[in-house]
Amino acid sequence: DVKVTQSSRYLVKRTGEKVFLECVQDMDHENMFWYRQDPGLGLRLIYFSYDVKMKEKGDIPEGYSVSREKKERFSLILESASTNQTSMYLCATTDRGYNSPLHFGNGTRLTVT
Amino acid sequence: AQKITQTQPGMFVQEKEAVTLDCTYDTSDQSYGLFWYKQPSSGEMIFLIYQGSYDEQNATEGRYSLNFQKARKSANLVISASQLGDSAMYFCAMRVLISSGSARQLTFGSGTQLTVLP
Numbered sequence: 001d002v003k004v005t006q007s008s009r010y011l012v013k014r015t016g017e018k019v020f021l022e023c024v025q026d027m028d029h030e031n032m033f034w035y036r037q038d039p040g041l042g043l044r045l046i047y048f049s050y051d052v053k054m055k056e057k058g059d060i061p062e063g064y065s066v067s068r069e070k071k072e073r074f075s076l077i078l079e080s081a082s083t084n085q086t087s088m089y090l091c092a093t094t095d096r097g098y099n100s101p102l103h104f105g106n107g108t109r110l111t112v113t
Numbered sequence: 114a115q116k117i118t119q120t121q122p123g124m125f126v127q128e129k130e131a132v133t134l135d136c137t138y139d140t141s142d143q144s145y146g147l148f149w150y151k152q153p154s155s156g157e158m159i160f161l162i163y164q165g166s167y168d169e170q171n172a173t174e175g176r177y178s179l180n181f182q183k184a185r186k187s188a189n190l191v192i193s194a195s196q197l198g199d200s201a202m203y204f205c206a207m208r209v210l211i212s213s214g215s216a217r218q219l220t221f222g223s224g225t226q227l228t229v230l231p
Binding site: 031033035040041042043044045048058088090092094096098099100101102103104106107 | 117119122144146148150156157158160163165204206208210217218219220221222223224
């Protein structure tokens with residue numbers, strides 16, 4: 001079974017803080033994603049990566065950056081947290097198959113006060 | 114751009130009855146895949162079923178089946194014999210097949226909250 005581990009289940013940060021959300025996968029998948037989930041909006045793609053050191057913006061990249069120094073680890077960075085970034089953040093991976101589903105971590109619920 | 118629409122924010126169904134969750138999609142691409150996920154209150158995303166745009170038969174996985182109507186651009190999830198454990202948020206998602214080097218991301222709908230009544 002694919003295991004996708006997000007470092008924190010719950011996180012509370014103050015406005016203006018730099019926040020790191022970590023995601024580690026154990027299946028040697030090339031593709032990794034960060035989504036945020038908000039009620040009524042579903043899941044929206046923030047950033048994704050298809051190889052080490054490669055990254056591409058998703059639909060809502062503003063206020064976020066990412067880092068992928070190793071294949072198994074994909075980090076989401078909030079440079080200066082704001083209250084509108086309070087959300088559930090989901091990391092996911094998939095392999096190359098076009099019919100391969102995304103495998104998700106358990107999510108990090110971030111609250112910015 | 115791709116878009117997924119789930120028009121039912123909430124649905125109720127009686128235990129042991131069947132229920133259909135609606136999903137329509139919008140894409141100009143010919144090659145794509147459609148996925149359904151279940152998210153219980155615990156928060157994990159569970160993959161349920163997949164349908165490819167060129168698949169001639171509707172996908173089935175146990176009590177889940179996908180009613181795929183390509184001309185209408187709909188991919189409704191049918192759950193037969195509902196159980197209390199089926200109460201969850203359900204998301205429809207689409208992947209468009211594009212050239213290698215892409216990360217094969219999914220575009221998600223806004224979800225349908227299903228409640229199974231005893």
